[in-house]
Amino acid sequence: MKSKEQRAKNRKELIRSFRTQRQMWAISAVAILWAIIFCYIPMLGNVIAFFDYTPGQSLVDCKFVGLKYWIDFFQLPDMGRVFRNTLVISGLSMTIGFVAPIVFALLLNEIHHTLFKKVVQTISYLPYFISWVVVASILFTLLGTDGNINELLLNMGVIDKPIAFLNEKNYFWGILTTSNIWKDVGWSAIIYISAIAGVDGTLYEAGSVDGLGRFGKAWHITLPGIAPTVIMLFIMGIGGILNAGFEQQLLIGNPLTQEVYENIDTYVYRYGMQLGRYSFATSIGLMKSIFGFILVLISNKISAKVTDMRLF
Numbered sequence: 001m002k003s004k005e006q007r008a009k010n011r012k013e014l015i016r017s018f019r020t021q022r023q024m025w026a027i028s029a030v031a032i033l034w035a036i037i038f039c040y041i042p043m044l045g046n047v048i049a050f051f052d053y054t055p056g057q058s059l060v061d062c063k064f065v066g067l068k069y070w071i072d073f074f075q076l077p078d079m080g081r082v083f084r085n086t087l088v089i090s091g092l093s094m095t096i097g098f099v100a101p102i103v104f105a106l107l108l109n110e111i112h113h114t115l116f117k118k119v120v121q122t123i124s125y126l127p128y129f130i131s132w133v134v135v136a137s138i139l140f141t142l143l144g145t146d147g148n149i150n151e152l153l154l155n156m157g158v159i160d161k162p163i164a165f166l167n168e169k170n171y172f173w174g175i176l177t178t179s180n181i182w183k184d185v186g187w188s189a190i191i192y193i194s195a196i197a198g199v200d201g202t203l204y205e206a207g208s209v210d211g212l213g214r215f216g217k218a219w220h221i222t223l224p225g226i227a228p229t230v231i232m233l234f235i236m237g238i239g240g241i242l243n244a245g246f247e248q249q250l251l252i253g254n255p256l257t258q259e260v261y262e263n264i265d266t267y268v269y270r271y272g273m274q275l276g277r278y279s280f281a282t283s284i285g286l287m288k289s290i291f292g293f294i295l296v297l298i299s300n301k302i303s304a305k306v307t308d309m310r311l312f
Contacts, residue, residue, distance in 0.1 A: 046282060046285075046286045047059070048062075048282050049282040049283035049285075050065060050279075051064055052064075053278055053279045053282075055276075055278065065279075069279055069284070070283055073280070073283070073287070078262070078267065081259065082263060082264055083264070085260060085261060085263045086242055086244045086263040087244075089173065089245060089263060090241045090243070091241075092173065092176075093177070093180060093237075093244075094237055094241065096177060096181065097181055097184070098233075098237060100188075101184075101185050101186075101188035101189040102189075102226075102230065104124065104189045105189040105193045106192075106196075106218050106222060106223075108120060108124075108193060109193070109218075109222065121186065121189075123186075124185065125187040125189075125190065126186070127182055127183045128184060132247040132248050133251060135179060135248070139175065139179060140166065143166050143175065144164075144166070145162040145163070145164050149165070150163060166257070167254065168256075168257070169259060169260045172252075172257045172260045172261055173260060175252070176245070176248060176249070176252065176261070179252075180245070191229065191233070192226055192229065195226040195229040196222055198225070199221065199222060199225035199226070200225075203221045203225070204221060227309070228309055231309045231311075232309075232311050234299075235296060235311045236296070236311065238292075238296060239292035241292065241295060242292060243265065243288070244263040244265065246266060246269070249262075249263065249265075250266060250269075253266075264284065264288065268280070268281050268284045268285070269281075272284065296311070300312065
């Protein structure tokens, strides 16, 4: 145990740190207060996951049920399909969706015309600010039976009759993944572009002397230079592997594709929130958070051993 002298010394150092950095603490005070009020205090509401809670009723009067809702969730007959869809959609996001911004950032880095580069980058992250309601409308316009894609394919003679793309289960995962990438690739690439800007320029000059071309520089200099950023974001992304989307499934999906789009979030929304089963919905959300946190710890430890890079 620490001695009284050591504890007093640590306390003095902490007070000195606050005094010397008081401007930074003053600037951060609003953000810290906001996080406490809107992020941490509401976490206390997770306690209803262990009670048979009824809105308007005091928690003291509610029956304690422990892990009942967790057990009920795993015993539901649709759980196999729901978990499959969740893991497949998240897996596509963690592979294709994760790699796409990196590739885009590398390609954008090869554009040397400053004005054109800025225009491309601006256009690429504009879709991020478009709501999923608008994106769904665009998809219906493009992929409907009388949409532009069907019209183009008919004129080219590729198909004989229109295809209802959004009503076909075989196309849904591809459409969802493509729309997610289109919407997020530009915004997600910003952090990689910033990381690339921090790579030492003399390394590229040395690569040119050694005869490296553009691809060689990207592979041997740029990618290793942004590897810590890539690993950090990948570890953080692992924690959200059970978050397979929500708005896009409800807006783009329909009863014909429900078999392939129903994930944990949409399932809990339909059979938890809409039916007033708030304890059930809260317990599943808490379970996802705990599972994601455990995955982050595991992936962080594996990364530390394999690549000697870690998030914390």
